[in-house]
Amino acid sequence: MIYKSVSTYTLQRLPIYLEFLKSLSKDKFIHISATNIAGALGLNDVQVRKDLALISSGGRPKIGYPTQNLIYDIEKFLGYDNVDCAVIAGAGDLGRALLSYDGFSKYGLAIIAAFDVDEAIIDTAINGKKVLPAHKLKDLCSRMKVRIGIIAVPAPYAQDICNQMVDSGILAIWNFAPVVLIVPDNVLVQNEDMAFSLAKLSKQLSKRLSISQ
Amino acid sequence: MIYKSVSTYTLQRLPIYLEFLKSLSKDKFIHISATNIAGALGLNDVQVRKDLALISSGGRPKIGYPTQNLIYDIEKFLGYDNVDCAVIAGAGDLGRALLSYDGFSKYGLAIIAAFDVDEAIIDTAINGKKVLPAHKLKDLCSRMKVRIGIIAVPAPYAQDICNQMVDSGILAIWNFAPVVLIVPDNVLVQNEDMAFSLAKLSKQLSKRLSISQ
């Protein structure tokens, strides 16, 4: 299947559909309708249908989409079926949490090593992944042709680590540090900044509270 | 200042502006122009100006906005100046990372306690915050009138914990579990699902790679 280009809006909804579809009983939901999905997730049914049309071979009127096919199509589209290697910089609490999380493989991401400056943890392993000294990052990434770098170091060190990653040929950076990274045009940055989410949550909460009183 | 309603797009950009503004030298940037901010962050200058108009008392032509005032205005708008109490369910790696992170207070969030089922860590403290047995969650939250709950438990337990939080009067849930939570209309959910970010990153990366070869 040749994919049309997909907006980031659609791209953000696809993992939600996937998660929902996987939560369904395989026996009871041989087929699932866009109306159903939309209802469960609080979305518009046409929107769901349009999203699905972009990545799947389609459903049948009155019946809906074959659930398992749809799961497969979404996973395929999202690239969960082929594994990308990644390294992580920073093996503090957050880095450790990410290293310990085995769920990433499900999403096609394999963290192969971690880097840190703390002598106490260098050469130890976290969840079977070795913690290496930070100065080895560049060499290992370029030798192994690692494409994805995860930044989980404190904010002041983030840009420096980012530069090293870029130098070593990394093409996509998943940034957990609350810093706006400067990268060349050919490098992607995905910020996972908790401040954004927190801003949304607390703002909406205070709005609710001020209306309701 | 009476705020007009702000779109979620604007709301997501505000923390980015804030972070950028804080990174500026206080001496060199008494004032900052929307053009400058836009240039540094890769945004459109009119967009920045419109965003800022919604939350600040305005800048002056040719001069720009007083940097410190702007920082204050954004923080005030985002509610970073008044502290909300929160509890966290799940003191595994992720929960531990969140508990250990002292930066949340900056965003007006104070995690006051954690809850877990693991006897080995109950009654210990992480970063000065006590880990309590899970069955005490409801009682403590309703007694302390906690408004925000953070879910960092494995996916299968998330909905149950969510229900307990809702029952105890929590109004906003920050959900780190990859699950679509079902909540009453009056409860807010903010999903911090890494699958979304990862989907975006890996999809964009594979697109780039397929174009460039």
Add this chain to the structure above:
DNA sequence: TAGATTGTTAATCGATTAACAATC
């Protein structure tokens, strides 16, 4: 004054939603 910048009004762009014919 000249020019950089603000803030506003109008145009554009694109995502969402509504309407509806086709299909099972």
Add this chain to the structure above:
DNA sequence: TAGATTGTTAATCGATTAACAATC
């Protein structure tokens, strides 16, 4: 057949961007 559902075309809605007058 009747009715639920798909998929498409058109309308709506709202965010972004362009144009420009006002201002320092």
